[in-house]
Amino acid sequence: MTSADSASRRRVVIIGAGFGGLSAAKALAGTSFDVTVIDRHNYHLFQPLLYQVATAGLSPSDIASPIRSIVRDEENISVVLANVSGIDVARHEVLAEGRRIGFDHLIIATGAQHAYFGHDEWAAHAPGLKTIDDATYLRRRILLAFEKAETETDPDERRRLLNFVVVGGGPTGVEMAGAIAELAKRALAKDFRAIDPRAARVILVEAGPRLLTPFDPSLSDAAKRSLEQLGVEVRLRAGVTNCDERGVSIGSERIESRTVMWAAGVMASPAGQWLGAETDRAGRVKVGPDLSVPGHPDIFVIGDAALALGADGQPLPGIAPVAKQQGWYVAALIKARSRGETPPPFRYRDYGILATIGRKRAVMQAGRLKLRGFIAWVIWCVAHIYFLIGFRNRLAVALNWVWNYVTFQRGTRLITGISGSRVEDMPMPVDAPAADKRPMRGAA
Amino acid sequence: MTSADSASRRRVVIIGAGFGGLSAAKALAGTSFDVTVIDRHNYHLFQPLLYQVATAGLSPSDIASPIRSIVRDEENISVVLANVSGIDVARHEVLAEGRRIGFDHLIIATGAQHAYFGHDEWAAHAPGLKTIDDATYLRRRILLAFEKAETETDPDERRRLLNFVVVGGGPTGVEMAGAIAELAKRALAKDFRAIDPRAARVILVEAGPRLLTPFDPSLSDAAKRSLEQLGVEVRLRAGVTNCDERGVSIGSERIESRTVMWAAGVMASPAGQWLGAETDRAGRVKVGPDLSVPGHPDIFVIGDAALALGADGQPLPGIAPVAKQQGWYVAALIKARSRGETPPPFRYRDYGILATIGRKRAVMQAGRLKLRGFIAWVIWCVAHIYFLIGFRNRLAVALNWVWNYVTFQRGTRLITGISGSRVEDMPMPVDAPAADKRPMRGAA
Numbered sequence: 035m036t037s038a039d040s041a042s043r044r045r046v047v048i049i050g051a052g053f054g055g056l057s058a059a060k061a062l063a064g065t066s067f068d069v070t071v072i073d074r075h076n077y078h079l080f081q082p083l084l085y086q087v088a089t090a091g092l093s094p095s096d097i098a099s100p101i102r103s104i105v106r107d108e109e110n111i112s113v114v115l116a117n118v119s120g121i122d123v124a125r126h127e128v129l130a131e132g133r134r135i136g137f138d139h140l141i142i143a144t145g146a147q148h149a150y151f152g153h154d155e156w157a158a159h160a161p162g163l164k165t166i167d168d169a170t171y172l173r174r175r176i177l178l179a180f181e182k183a184e185t186e187t188d189p190d191e192r193r194r195l196l197n198f199v200v201v202g203g204g205p206t207g208v209e210m211a212g213a214i215a216e217l218a219k220r221a222l223a224k225d226f227r228a229i230d231p232r233a234a235r236v237i238l239v240e241a242g243p244r245l246l247t248p249f250d251p252s253l254s255d256a257a258k259r260s261l262e263q264l265g266v267e268v269r270l271r272a273g274v275t276n277c278d279e280r281g282v283s284i285g286s287e288r289i290e291s292r293t294v295m296w297a298a299g300v301m302a303s304p305a306g307q308w309l310g311a312e313t314d315r316a317g318r319v320k321v322g323p324d325l326s327v328p329g330h331p332d333i334f335v336i337g338d339a340a341l342a343l344g345a346d347g348q349p350l351p352g353i354a355p356v357a358k359q360q361g362w363y364v365a366a367l368i369k370a371r372s373r374g375e376t377p378p379p380f381r382y383r384d385y386g387i388l389a390t391i392g393r394k395r396a397v398m399q400a401g402r403l404k405l406r407g408f409i410a411w412v413i414w415c416v417a418h419i420y421f422l423i424g425f426r427n428r429l430a431v432a433l434n435w436v437w438n439y440v441t442f443q444r445g446t447r448l449i450t451g452i453s454g455s456r457v458e459d460m461p462m463p464v465d466a467p468a469a470d471k472r473p474m475r476g477a478a
Numbered sequence: 479m480t481s482a483d484s485a486s487r488r489r490v491v492i493i494g495a496g497f498g499g500l501s502a503a504k505a506l507a508g509t510s511f512d513v514t515v516i517d518r519h520n521y522h523l524f525q526p527l528l529y530q531v532a533t534a535g536l537s538p539s540d541i542a543s544p545i546r547s548i549v550r551d552e553e554n555i556s557v558v559l560a561n562v563s564g565i566d567v568a569r570h571e572v573l574a575e576g577r578r579i580g581f582d583h584l585i586i587a588t589g590a591q592h593a594y595f596g597h598d599e600w601a602a603h604a605p606g607l608k609t610i611d612d613a614t615y616l617r618r619r620i621l622l623a624f625e626k627a628e629t630e631t632d633p634d635e636r637r638r639l640l641n642f643v644v645v646g647g648g649p650t651g652v653e654m655a656g657a658i659a660e661l662a663k664r665a666l667a668k669d670f671r672a673i674d675p676r677a678a679r680v681i682l683v684e685a686g687p688r689l690l691t692p693f694d695p696s697l698s699d700a701a702k703r704s705l706e707q708l709g710v711e712v713r714l715r716a717g718v719t720n721c722d723e724r725g726v727s728i729g730s731e732r733i734e735s736r737t738v739m740w741a742a743g744v745m746a747s748p749a750g751q752w753l754g755a756e757t758d759r760a761g762r763v764k765v766g767p768d769l770s771v772p773g774h775p776d777i778f779v780i781g782d783a784a785l786a787l788g789a790d791g792q793p794l795p796g797i798a799p800v801a802k803q804q805g806w807y808v809a810a811l812i813k814a815r816s817r818g819e820t821p822p823p824f825r826y827r828d829y830g831i832l833a834t835i836g837r838k839r840a841v842m843q844a845g846r847l848k849l850r851g852f853i854a855w856v857i858w859c860v861a862h863i864y865f866l867i868g869f870r871n872r873l874a875v876a877l878n879w880v881w882n883y884v885t886f887q888r889g890t891r892l893i894t895g896i897s898g899s900r901v902e903d904m905p906m907p908v909d910a911p912a913a914d915k916r917p918m919r920g921a922a
Contacts, residue, residue, distance in 0.1 A: 076625065076893045093537040100891040102669035112671040115625040115893075133629065166894050181520065181559040185577065225546035227556040447544040449520045449559075450610050 043068045046368060047128055047137035049118050049305075051078050051101045053354040054337030055143035057361030063108035065369060070137075072114045072130055076100055079166060080422050082354060085206060087169035088295075089176065089213035090221070090447040094166045097422065118144075121308040123330065139332045139368050142305045142319075143361065146338035146352060149301030149316070156277040160201060160296040163210070170450060172295060176214065177449050179293045180222060183229045190290075196234040197291035199282055201274050202298030203240030204247070205389040208257055210295055211238040212392035215264040221447070236266045237289060239282065241273035241298070246389055246397065248351060253397040256406040260395040274298070300352065302339045309333065314341050314349075323379030325364055334367075336360035342380065350382055354421075359383065390414045487512045490812060491572055491581035493562050494747075495522050495545045497798040498781030499587035501805030507552035509813060514581075516558045516574055520544055523610060524866050526798060529650060531613035532739075533620065533657035534665070534891040538610045541866065562588075565752040567774065583776045583812050586749045586763070587805065590782035590796060593745030593760070600721040604645060604740040607654070616739060618893050620658065623737045624666060625893070627673045634734075640678040641735035643726055645718050646742030647684030648691070649833040652701055654739055655682040656836035659708040664837075665891070680710045681733060683726065685717035685742070690833055690841065692795060697841040700850040704839040718742070744796065746783045753777065758785050758793075767823030769808055778811075780804035786824065794826055798865075803827065834858045 044067050048055045051073040062069045077098040086092040105111040116130035127134040148162025161172055176198070183195035198218075200211045218234040225231070238245075238261065244254040245261075245268065258268050269284070276283035281290040302317035311327050312320045318341035319327060325342060327333045336342075337357030342350050350356045363380045370377045386400025388410070396410035405413070488511050492499045495517040506513050521542040530536040549555040560574035571578040592606025605616055620642070627639035642662075644655045662678040669675070682689075682705065688698040689705075689712065702712050713728070720727035725734040743760075750757035755771050756764045762785035763771060769786060771777045780786075781801030786794050794800045807824045814821045830844025832854070840854035849857070 076621065076891070093539045094894065095537045095892055098892055100669070102666075103891070106668045109671075113669075114629060115622075116629070166892065170894070177520065178559075185558060185560070222546075224550045225544070225557075227553075447520070447547070448539055448542050448610065450538065450614070 044138045044372065045070070045136060046139045046141065047072065047135055048141045048143060049073075049128065050143035050145055050303075050337070050339075051075075051113075052081070052143055052145050052337060052357065054145075054357030054361040055141065056101075056104065057358040058141050058143065058336070058365045059105060059111055059361075060108075061362050061365030062368070063105070063111060065110065067110060067139075067368070067372075069108075069111040070114060070135060071101060071105070071111060072116055072118055072128065072135065073101060074115070074117045075165070076102070076115050077166070078104060080418075081164070083418060083422075084163055084166075084169050085209045085213055087166065088163055088172040088210065089217050090173055091213065094170065098166060118308075121333075123309060123333070126332075137332075140334065141361075141364055142309075142333070142335045142339055143337045143357065144303035144305050144339045146300040146302050146316075148296055149299045150296070151299055153277070156296070159279050160277050160282070160294040162296040163206060173447075174449050175293050176217070177447060180218075180226065180229070180231055180234075181449070182292075184226050185228070192229065194280060194290045195292045196229065196231075197281070197289065197293070198234060198236045199289055199291045199294045200236070200238045201277075201282065201294065201296050203238060203242065203245040203268070203270070204297060207238060207240070207295075207297035208245055208261065209390055210297060211236050211266045211268075212261055212264055212390070212395070215261075215266050216392050219265055237269060237291075238266055239269045239272045239274060239284065239289075241271070243271055245270070248387055249389070249397060249399050250404055253399060253404055253406060257389065257391055257397050260391040260406075264392050264395075300338065305335055305339045309335075311335075316341075318349075324367060324377075325360055325380050334364045336364060342382075344382055351387075353387065355385060356382055388414045388417060488582045488816065489514065489580060490583045490585065491516065491579055492585045492587060493517075493572065493749075494587035494589060494781075494783075495519075495557075496525070496587055496589050496781060496801065498589075498801030498805040499585065500545075500548065501802040502585050502587065502780070502809045503549060503555055503805075504552075505806050505809030506812070507549070507555060509554065511554060511583075511812070511816075513552075513555040514558060514579060515545060515549070515555060516560055516562055516572065516579065517545060518559070518561045519609070520546070520559050521610070522548060524862075525608070527862060527866075528607055528610075528613050529653045529657055531610065532607055532616040532654065533661050534617055535657065538614065542610060562752075565777075567753060567777070570776075581776075584778065585805075585808055586753075586777070586779045586783055587781045587801065588747035588749050588783045590744040590746045590760075592740055593743045594740070595743055597721070600740070603723050604721050604726070604738040606740040607650060614894060617891075619737050620661070621891060621893050624662075624670065624673070624675055624678075626736075628670050629672070636673065638724060638734045639736045640673065640675075641725070641733065641737070642678060642680045643733055643735040643738045644680070644682045645721075645726065645738065645740050647682060647686065647689040647712075647714070648741060651682060651684070651739075651741035652689055652705065653834055654741060655680050655710045655712075656705055656708055656834070656839070659705075659710050660836050663709055681713060681735075682710055683713045683716045683718060683728065683733075685715070687715055689714070692831055693833070693841060693843050694848055697843060697848055697850060701833065701835055701841050704835040704850075708836050708839075744782065749779055749783045753779075755779075760785075762793075768811060768821075769804055769824050778808045780808060786826075788826055795831075797831070799829060800826055832858045832861060 046067045046069045048059055048071045051071050056078055059069055059071050078101050080097040083097045087094055101113050118128055118130045120129040127136050147164050150156045179195045183192050186192040198214050200207045215236045218231045222231040245257050246254045261268055272284045274282050275285055282294055306313035306317055306319045309327055319335040320341045321335050322328055325334045325336055338352040344350050367377050388398045390396040394408050394411050396414040398405040398410040398413055490511045490513045492503055492515045495515050500522055503513055503515050522545050524541040527541045531538055546557050562572055562574045564573040571580050591608050594600045623639045627636050630636040642658050644651045659680045662675045666675040689701050690698050705712055716728045718726050719729055726738055746761035750761055750763045763779040764785045765779050766772055769778045769780055782796040788794050811821055832842045834840040838852050838855050840858040842849040842854040842857055
């Protein structure tokens with residue numbers, strides 16, 4: 035992008051290369067717009083499979099592709115690896131690591147991160163799952179718990195090490211609980227001498243009355259039964275009231291555990307604070323029917339960072355298909371406007387929702403169609419492999435799954451970033467939420 | 479291993495699950511010995527391919543397997559994940575994270591780490607390559623250098639970012655230099671807009687008069703020519719006299735670089751200090767013809783940690799085949815002694831040495847046979863895939879190589895452990911040599 039170009043061509047800046055940002059970028063490939071994609075990581079992450087990295091089923095590179103590779107042939111798209119710290123709305127500039135990146139149109143697709151509802155001190159004891167580093171950190175924690183239990187002589191501590199608590203009964207929590215149970219009861223079953231990994235307890239704790247709230251109650255019940263068949267203990271109407279390094283409290287009840295995983299809530303990125311725009315309690319920016327920020331027709335917020343309303347007046351869910359369709363929509367809108375046209379408002383097309391529970395089990399809902407069990411699991415596998423970006427990743431994931439399915443093994447059981455068994459030496463992921471929650475307002 | 483067992487069965491403790499330690503353990507599988515393998519990592523690492531992880535060609539899980547998986551079916555072998563801090567020779571106990579692990583026979587296979595010849599302060603500026611964490615750290619450094627160059631406006635700093643210096647012309651240095659050149663000139667060639675990665679300089683610096691000293695001079699010359707065809711600048715008789723965050727000095731000459739990699743020397747693990755045994759300058763424990771430590775017939779040192787002499791009276795090289803054969807030998811010796819036999823001294827069988835330079839190029843020497851070019855490269859590929867432990871890894875590596883070969887792509891170009899582009903925020907690997915170089919003498 036030379037200065038001669040930028041003088042003559044309209045500049046679109048996209049913050050975030052998740053499902054929303056990347057679909058917008060690809061829809062603008064080959065146009066006359068100068069597109070800049072800014073992300074704080076050099077890879078696009080297929081987040082729906084992140085729990086598989088955390089439970090040693092897949093490698094990080096199976097579900098992540100370098101952003102530069104994805105857009106390498108699109109000469110009008112450049113990629114900047116940087117942390118965005120603010121937006122100068124008046125001057126139409128994004129602030130990123132000391133640089134100012136000017137835009138004519140801005141698409142904010144910065145996603146969400148896990149949130150602790152005012153209890154940020156729980157973050158150290160109950161890590162969440164949003165990035166590759168979160169996933170390898172959780173993988174270390176889970177695998178080290180078994181290693182420490184193997185040499186632990188105090189029976190109370192050993193029990194604590196073999197208790198795994200997952201907080202939150204949404205898709206991520208359900209998938210994590212099922213995967214940890216399979217890891218303990220299958221992949222690790224014969225690997226230890228002093229402990230029996232099959233004796234590990236996996237406890238899924240949900241504050242609400244059922245799992246997988248977006249699904250039909252009959253599928254929530256099916257998911258609960260499937261988890262219980264895998265050996266997971268499901269606790270409904272169980273709100274966590276405290277969380278420390280030795281477990282969680284649910285009111286007066288105490289569950290001892292050295293490995294607590296947080297999948298209970300998300301908070302949108304600080305985009306609302308960057309813009310000084312109105313947000314809901316989860317930090318999502320309220321956007322208009324064309325996904326622009328009220329009063330800023332050239333600034334759009336999409337995906338998990340946005341609060342957009344569906345045809346029924348309800349907020350659209352924070353899932354990949356919504357983000358992707360919004361990315362396509364905003365790209366089309368920007369192109370249409372440059373031709374002087376005004377397209378209709380964004381409308382989400384719901385092709386259904388899917389959640390997996392473990393080997394051979396899933397639930398699926400599309401309109402009136404409700405599926406569960408093996409057939410839903412096959413659809414889940416096909417859909418996820420199909421949507422993984424890049425032929426190589428699809429092939430690698432398919433091979434890994436076939437391998438894991440046939441052998442019950444997990445090939446990526448590596449404890450990295452640490453030597454020996456001292457959990458205390460483990461560094462937390464650098465993207466831990468606390469650091470990200472201090473957004474800088476764009477300089478005036 | 480219950481106490482009833484250990485009273486009746488002889489205990490073999492193996493420190494280190496590298497090539498030497500693991501081959502000893504496997505040779506003792508199914509015997510009446512109680513075998514305990516202690517390692518500070520939970521995985522066995524196929525170190526000869528570590529440079530491929532550092533240059534984004536392979537994933538960590540492609541070249542590492544959990545030790546527990548490898549020996550899961552051997553009921554007389556248990557695995558302990560722990561840092562060893564010393565050996566109580568008098569009481570026949572290994573000290574590991576507060577525990578005392580008793581032995582009747584001890585096999586020390588703790589390997590070597592990179593060494594800076596009295597300049598430990600260079601470690602921060604010129605990281606080495608011995609562990610998975612070293613490799614992912616180097617991968618981050620290399621990939622981030624290109625990312626920073628893309629947005630850098632100062633031409634001097636940009637040049638410094640696109641200079642890559644590899645110190646040391648042994649196999650690791652040659653392989654790294656070739657792989658970085660291929661990464662820059664092929665895989666990344668089209669991925670940037672402001673810089674041309676093909677303009678990156680890769681400089682291989684060797685203090686001695688030729689590359690790959692263990693090989694015949696004609697093969698050293700062939701390796702040099704191959705590297706130069708790849709675009710690597712080879713500097714012989716160039717001893718590094720200083721190293722800081724902006725480059726290296728060779729006497730009065732200065733090479734500016736933000737990415738310096740150290741492959742110039744190794745230092746054996748602190749086993750000699752644990753034992754109070756005689757070592758050479760590189761810290762290797764001098765062992766007898768049966769690989770036992772003089773005065774301690776039940777304590778053996780093998781692999782890179784040992785100084786063993788070949789039939790020609792010269793020290794055996796620090797390579798995987800030596801370590802493996804020594805592991806088999808010591809296991810056989812322990813078994814023979816338990817039957818009252820005394821086997822002949824250890825004798826190394828040399829099947830040849832191999833080093834690769836890049837896509838389609840390698841050198842190989844076996845006795846009088848000297849090979850170079852494509853045929854040596856094919857042999858190198860087959861040998862390395864064959865020796866990779868575990869069918870799954872072999873298949874994954876083969877597929878990755880086919881993929882990289884056909885497409886020139888690198889699928890694992892992930893910058894993890896950091897967000898944004900600030901190299902200063904990068905944590906050094908936890909196993910950095912400085913921490914390991916303070917061995918504790920076994921308590922009396």
